[in-house]
Amino acid sequence: MSADIVIDPITRLEGHGRIEIFLDPGGGVNRAYLQIPELRGFEKFAQGRRAEDMPQITSRICGVCPMAHHMAATKALDDLYKVEPPPAGHKIRELAYSTFLVEDHALHFFFLGGPDLLVGPDAPKARRNILGVVDAVGLEVGKEVIGVRRQLRALMTAVAGKSLHPVFGLPGGVARPLSKQDQEESAAAATRAVNFGLFALDAFRKIVLADKAFVDMIMSEAYTHRTYAMGMVDAANRVAFYDGNLRVVKPDGTEFLTFPAREYLDHVAEHVEPWSYMKFSFLKEVGWNGFTDGVESGIYSVAPLARLNVSDGMATPRAQEAYEELFSTLGGKPVHHTLAIHWARLVEMLYGAERMAELAADPEIMNPVVRTVPTAVPREGIGAVEAPRGTLVHHYRSDEAGLITFANLIVATQNNAARIALSVDKAARSLIHNGKADDGLLNRIEMAFRAYDPCMGCATHSLPGQMPLLVEIRDSDGALLGEVRRD
Amino acid sequence: MTKPKVAFYWCASCGGCEEAVVDLDEDLLAATSLVDVVFWPVALDFKREDVEALEDGELVASFINGAVRTSEQEEMVALLRRKSQAVVAFGSCAVLGGIPGLANLYDREAILSTVYREAPSLEVPATTFPMKQTRVDEGELSLPTLWSSVCTLDDVIDVDYYLPGCAPPPRLIWAALSALVEGRLPEKGAVLAPDVALCSECPLSATKPEKLSVSRFRRPHEFLADPELCLLAQGLVCLGPATRAGCEAVCIAGNMPCTGCMGPTTRVTDYGAKALSGIASLLAADDDADITARTAEIVDPVGTFYRYSLPASLLRQRVGETVGNGAIK
Numbered sequence: 001m002s003a004d005i006v007i008d009p010i011t012r013l014e015g016h017g018r019i020e021i022f023l024d025p026g027g028g029v030n031r032a033y034l035q036i037p038e039l040r041g042f043e044k045f046a047q048g049r050r051a052e053d054m055p056q057i058t059s060r061i062c063g064v065c066p067m068a069h070h071m072a073a074t075k076a077l078d079d080l081y082k083v084e085p086p087p088a089g090h091k092i093r094e095l096a097y098s099t100f101l102v103e104d105h106a107l108h109f110f111f112l113g114g115p116d117l118l119v120g121p122d123a124p125k126a127r128r129n130i131l132g133v134v135d136a137v138g139l140e141v142g143k144e145v146i147g148v149r150r151q152l153r154a155l156m157t158a159v160a161g162k163s164l165h166p167v168f169g170l171p172g173g174v175a176r177p178l179s180k181q182d183q184e185e186s187a188a189a190a191t192r193a194v195n196f197g198l199f200a201l202d203a204f205r206k207i208v209l210a211d212k213a214f215v216d217m218i219m220s221e222a223y224t225h226r227t228y229a230m231g232m233v234d235a236a237n238r239v240a241f242y243d244g245n246l247r248v249v250k251p252d253g254t255e256f257l258t259f260p261a262r263e264y265l266d267h268v269a270e271h272v273e274p275w276s277y278m279k280f281s282f283l284k285e286v287g288w289n290g291f292t293d294g295v296e297s298g299i300y301s302v303a304p305l306a307r308l309n310v311s312d313g314m315a316t317p318r319a320q321e322a323y324e325e326l327f328s329t330l331g332g333k334p335v336h337h338t339l340a341i342h343w344a345r346l347v348e349m350l351y352g353a354e355r356m357a358e359l360a361a362d363p364e365i366m367n368p369v370v371r372t373v374p375t376a377v378p379r380e381g382i383g384a385v386e387a388p389r390g391t392l393v394h395h396y397r398s399d400e401a402g403l404i405t406f407a408n409l410i411v412a413t414q415n416n417a418a419r420i421a422l423s424v425d426k427a428a429r430s431l432i433h434n435g436k437a438d439d440g441l442l443n444r445i446e447m448a449f450r451a452y453d454p455c456m457g458c459a460t461h462s463l464p465g466q467m468p469l470l471v472e473i474r475d476s477d478g479a480l481l482g483e484v485r486r487d
Numbered sequence: 488m489t490k491p492k493v494a495f496y497w498c499a500s501c502g503g504c505e506e507a508v509v510d511l512d513e514d515l516l517a518a519t520s521l522v523d524v525v526f527w528p529v530a531l532d533f534k535r536e537d538v539e540a541l542e543d544g545e546l547v548a549s550f551i552n553g554a555v556r557t558s559e560q561e562e563m564v565a566l567l568r569r570k571s572q573a574v575v576a577f578g579s580c581a582v583l584g585g586i587p588g589l590a591n592l593y594d595r596e597a598i599l600s601t602v603y604r605e606a607p608s609l610e611v612p613a614t615t616f617p618m619k620q621t622r623v624d625e626g627e628l629s630l631p632t633l634w635s636s637v638c639t640l641d642d643v644i645d646v647d648y649y650l651p652g653c654a655p656p657p658r659l660i661w662a663a664l665s666a667l668v669e670g671r672l673p674e675k676g677a678v679l680a681p682d683v684a685l686c687s688e689c690p691l692s693a694t695k696p697e698k699l700s701v702s703r704f705r706r707p708h709e710f711l712a713d714p715e716l717c718l719l720a721q722g723l724v725c726l727g728p729a730t731r732a733g734c735e736a737v738c739i740a741g742n743m744p745c746t747g748c749m750g751p752t753t754r755v756t757d758y759g760a761k762a763l764s765g766i767a768s769l770l771a772a773d774d775d776a777d778i779t780a781r782t783a784e785i786v787d788p789v790g791t792f793y794r795y796s797l798p799a800s801l802l803r804q805r806v807g808e809t810v811g812n813g814a815i816k
Contacts, residue, residue, distance in 0.1 A: 001626035011532045014502040022625035030625045041590035043606070044598045049589075049790045052708040056746065057794075060586040063503020063654060081708075111509065111530060125532040131519060143513070150512040161741020164503050164510070164654050168741055170708045176742035270608050272615040275628040281608075288610060374708060401786055402706075408606055443532065457502050 003033075004435070007442055010034075010449065012112045012129070014064045015456025019445065021428050027435030032428035034421050034449060036278040036456050046407035051080055051378055051398045054407075055169040058394065061411070062458045064107070066165045067100035067156070068387030068412070069458075071242070072394040074169030079262070080381025080396055081171040081374035088367035089173025094242040095186060095359040096159045096166065097385070101241060101352035102193050103152040104388040105304075105345045108453045109200060110145045113342060116447050117208050121217075122440030137203065148196045155189045158182050173371030183366055190357035194318070197350035201322055204346055209329070218339040219330075222430035223448060225293040225422050226251040226336050228283060228300035230415065231307035232386045233258070238315040239307045239351065241386040247310045248283065251295050253334040257285070261384030264393050268410060269298075271418070278456070280418040281410060291422055299422065302390025302415040303452060304344035309334040314347070316354035322347040338423050341451045345388075378402045387412040389455050411458040423448040491547040491668050494526035494538065495577075496567055498560040499587045499637065500553030504578040505529040507654035508550075514661050521668050522547070526567075538566055546571040548667045550650075552578040554587050554798060555638045559631035561812065568644040573667060575679070579653040579748050581640040583758070584798025586653070588637045591797050591804035592789065595635055636804045637797075638811040649678045653748035653795060656734050680733035682753050685745055689727055689736040691717045700771040704784035707743060714742040719769070724791055729755075729762035748795050757801045759793035766792075 003020035010017040015036070022030040042061055049057060055073040059066035071093060078085060085093075108114065111130045115123075119132035127135070134142030153163040159182060160166035161175065168174045178186075208214045217223070233247045234240040246264070248256040259267055270279040271288045282288045282298035289297045300306070308327075314320040326343055327333050335344075359365055377400050384393045390412035397406040413420075427448035431441055495508060509530075511518060525546070526533050549571040551564055568574055579585040590598070603609070603616055621628045640646055650663055663679040666672070673679065686692050695717040705722040712718060718725040718739060725744035727736070731752050738745055751758040766785075772778045785791060793800055803810065 003626060003628075008535050009528050011528045011534070012530060014505075014529065016497075020628060031623075033623070033628060035628065035630065041587065041593070041598060044593050044601045045589040047601075048592070048787060050706065050787050052706060053787075053790060053794075057586060057589075057790075060501045060503070060653070063501035063506050066501070066503065077708075107509070129531050134516070142516070146512050146515070149509075153510060157737060161743055162737045164506055166741075167738045167743040172708070175707070175712070176714050265607055268608060269610045270606070271610050272603070272613070272617070274615055274618045275621040275623065275630065277617050277630065279609075282610075371711060373710060402708075403786055408608060410608060455502070457500070 005432075005437055005442070007446065010446055012115070012446075012450055013454050013456065014062065015454075015458070017456050019424055019428075021432070023432070023435050027433060029429040029432045032425045032445070033275060034424040036276045043407045043409060046396070046404045049404050051077055051396065051402040051404055052170060054394070054396065054404065056165065056167060058409070059165045061409075062455050063164060064455060065104060065387050065389060065412070065458065067097060067160065068385055068392050069394070070166045070169050071097055072383045072385045072387075072392045074171070075243075075383030075385065076381040076394040076396050077169075077171035077383070078381070079383055080378045080398060082376045083172040083372050083374040085173040086367070086369045086372055087364050088177070089370045089372070091359055091362060091365050092159060092174050092178060092370060093169065095356060095365065096156055096168070097242050098352045098355040098359065099152050099155050099159070099189065101388055102197070102349050102356065103149055103156070105349040105352065106145070106149060106196070106200070108345060108388075109342065109349070113450045113453060116443070116450065117214065117342060118203070121444050121447060125439055125443070128443065144196070148192055151189050151192060155185055158185060170371060171374050175371070177368045177370045178365060180366070183360060186356065186360035186365075190353060190360045193353035193356055194350070197346070197353045198318065200349060201346050204343060208342075218337050220430075222427050223338040223423065223451075224336050225338070225419060225426070227293045227297070227419055228256060228286070229306035229309040229334065230300050230302050230391055231310040232384070232391065233311050234315060236315075237312040239311045239348065240315075241352075243385075246384070246391060248300065249310045249334065251293070251334070251336070253309065256283075261393055262382045264382070264384070264395070264410060270410075270414070278417050279414055280421070281415045282418060291418060291425070293422060299418040300415065301419045302412060303341065303388070304348050305335060305341040306390070307386065308344045308347065314351050316351050316358070319347055319351035319354055322350055338448060338451050341453075345453070389413050389453055389458070390415045413452070413455045413458050416452050416454065420449050420452055420454055423452075490521065490523040492525045492541075492545060493522045493664075494546055494549045494567060494571070495524065496526065496549060496551050496563060497528070498551065498553030498564065498581070498640075499556050500578065500580050500585070502529065503654040504552035507578075507657055507660060510657045511661055512657070514657070518661075518664060522664070535563070538570060541570045543569050544572055548573040548575055550575045550577040551640055552581050554580040554584050555640060555643045555811070556587075556634045556636070557631040558812070561643055564640065564644050573647040573672070574640075574644065575648045575650055575663065575667075576640040576646045577650050578655055579651055579750065579795045582649045582651045582799070583750050583796040584637050584639050585795050588796070588798040589790065589794070591636045591808075594805055594808060632812070634811045635809045636811055639799050642798075642811060647675055648673065649676075651678065651680060651731065651748070651750045652734060659733055678731070678753065680731055680749065683732050684752060685727035685730045685732045685734070685736055685749070688732045689739055691715070691739060694720065696720055699769050701769045701781075702771040704781060712742055718744045724766060724785065726762050726792075729758070729765045746794055747792070750796060758796045759800050759802075762792045763788065
């Protein structure tokens with residue numbers, strides 16, 4: 001029997017997906033599955049490529065977060081060649097990265113996920129989009145949204161060589177120093193971005209928080225799971241994007257562990273289901289215990305709300321105020337309400353803007369020494385960043401000529417995959433009764449994944465080819481007795 | 488008056504082509520006053536059933552990005568072809584196969600083994616694979632069939648126009664959209680970008696020597712390239728001379744060489760072969776030993792010259808593999 005209700009394709013996200021909902025005889029939901037039907041092939045075809053090309057090749061995993069892959073790859077190359085960039089190299093990278101963070105979070109709030117909040121979950125589907133947002137907030141605000149984005153993208157082009165698939169990352173630093181004009185444009189863009197970040201938070205307060213129905217929806221059980229959370233933190237355990245340790249907290253908010261990204265294999269593993277191409281990451285020390293939440297389940301969350309949950313605060317003053325407001329409004333840390341990710345995203349957007357301003361004002365950023373030429377023989381490197389959509393790890397090995405022999409990637413959305421699957425299923429169960437589901441109700445189910453800003457392109461970077469059928473026959477001790485395979 | 492209808496769709500791609508459309512910025516608002524976008528999964532909530540409900544030929548144009556490698560993508564592009572007066576292959580992946588097309592270097596078994604058997608992060612034991620059909624407690628779930636190799640869009644459906652680039656430059660997107668909406672239709676098969684080599688718009692073109700000769704090829708991380716001097720003259724493999732213009736040479740302005748995403752100019756059958764022969768002609772080599780040494784400096788010829796175009800090349804994929812779903816010529 002095939003599914004009773006199918007949403008195909010799911011929309012306002014990056015990449016492909018569909019939701020299949022099975023009903024029980026009473027018309028309630030038996031189970032809802034989010035399936036990812038597409039895959040490509042990066043880990044395999046990385047083999048044989050020049051290591052220094054990885055930042056540009058892996059950015060094609062995702063054109064929405066190309067800077068995240070570019071940066072994780074570049075940091076993996078630093079490690080591969082054991083080369084330390086000069087201070088300006090790090091700071092120029094972080095300036096571009098912060099700019100990207102602001103732009104990418106703004107894109108989600110106004111173009112992808114935000115229409116559900118700013119236009120409304122049950123608005124006609126032809127209006128639940130950026131054009132509906134422009135109608136709702138006014139043309140002047142709409143033009144500012146577009147204008148800020150244009151300015152941020154122009155800055156990324158100036159600093160990173162190209163906004164859509166950057167080129168500036170090389171082992172040991174960046175390809176080009178900044179000009180005085182680049183620095184001035186950075187400062188101007190940062191000022192506008194900070195104001196824009198404050199404006200977006202204010203819009204969230206006025207449109208979402210002032211509406212009791214929205215607040216009830218955010219706080220409802222239909223959109224809540226008590227899971228572990230993971231994110232990058234600085235030495236003071238504040239939210240970090242470009243560099244830091246990875247910290248994991250338990251569902252009750254207490255620390256579970258903190259580790260350097262190079263030890264990711266000790267702590268993170270991937271589970272495979274036969275009905276989706278997406279792999280589901282889980283905490284190795286807790287284990288895979290099926291699609292359940294709680295302290296016994298290795299399922300964890302990443303991305304904006306998870307980062308706020310794992311950290312002790314934000315490293316910039318206005319973002320810190322916004323962080324405190326979020327937790328005091330939603331009942332303290334940790335917050336497990338999926339729809340509150342929208343709010344956390346805006347807190348981070350303000351942080352990114354403030355960090356841009358700090359870096360633009362740092363005289364070091366104009367230092368012409370931006371790269372250390374590597375001299376070591378390349379062998380193995382691991383690099384990690386916080387992508388807008390969560391923790392991202394690139395792991396490479398190469399031969400002595402610097403040709404890649406092995407690549408393994410743990411991508412942002414994959415970390416969230418199991419929790420997203422939980423969210424879609426739980427929302428469907430909570431919302432569908434008597435077998436009835438209109439467009440607005442199905443959209444409320446889509447809102448359960450959309451809040452994560454998932455990138456299915458990233459999540460399915462790894463698996464091209466035809467799926468085989470493989471049956472393994474094992475004895476009660478797990479020893480392999482035989483194998484039946486159909487390719 | 489009803490506005491002309493258009494659709495945007497993605498296949499095996501990264502979403503960058505969608506971002507490029509959003510990069511129209513203020514022109515995006517202008518575009519929506521000119522056309523009615525009736526399908527665009529990244530930004531709009533219209534579903535497959537909404538496309539199926541359209542009349543055949545009701546869309547003025549569909550802009551389709553991404554390479555094609557699954558049965559579902561084949562169904563969607565065939566559906567959009569039927570509903571559209573014109574189909575534009577949008578971006579390097581649809582036009583040439585793109586970077587995901589590099590998967591054609593490996594056979595299916597090797598790929599499966601890497602991903603499901605050898606990835607060090609897999610749970611142990613790793614025994615599950617995604618499958619075409621899965622019986623779950625509640626019923627049956629299916630996944631699309633994946634083809635043995637990556638195909639270009641015109642391997643699968645008839646394509647009217649080509650808009651290359653990874654991603655296509657917004658300026659060219661706007662020009663293409665306006666031309667189609669206003670009925671200024673170019674000749675079928677046209678590439679909607681300037682038909683000259685990138686050097687013509689490169690900011691460093693004045694520093695390109697009249698007679699260029701390369702005595703040693705170098706890799707970008709091995710030295711600090713001078714941002715004011717032709718990168719090819721410094722020994723970096725810059726593919727500008729073999730590549731179509733239109734991107735305004737942004738990578739080169741960023742002090743990194745052109746990698747060829749805009750593809751070839753007209754009348755070039757195989758971009759990689761053209762680029763390789765162009766670079767080979769610059770070798771300053773006196774004897775076989777020189778030639779061997781210079782050739783050895785190009786450590787990854789396929790990834791260098793066919794980075795965006797393997798599925799569209801004469802090589803296409805590994806010898807002996809089935810092309811696409813087996814029905815592709």
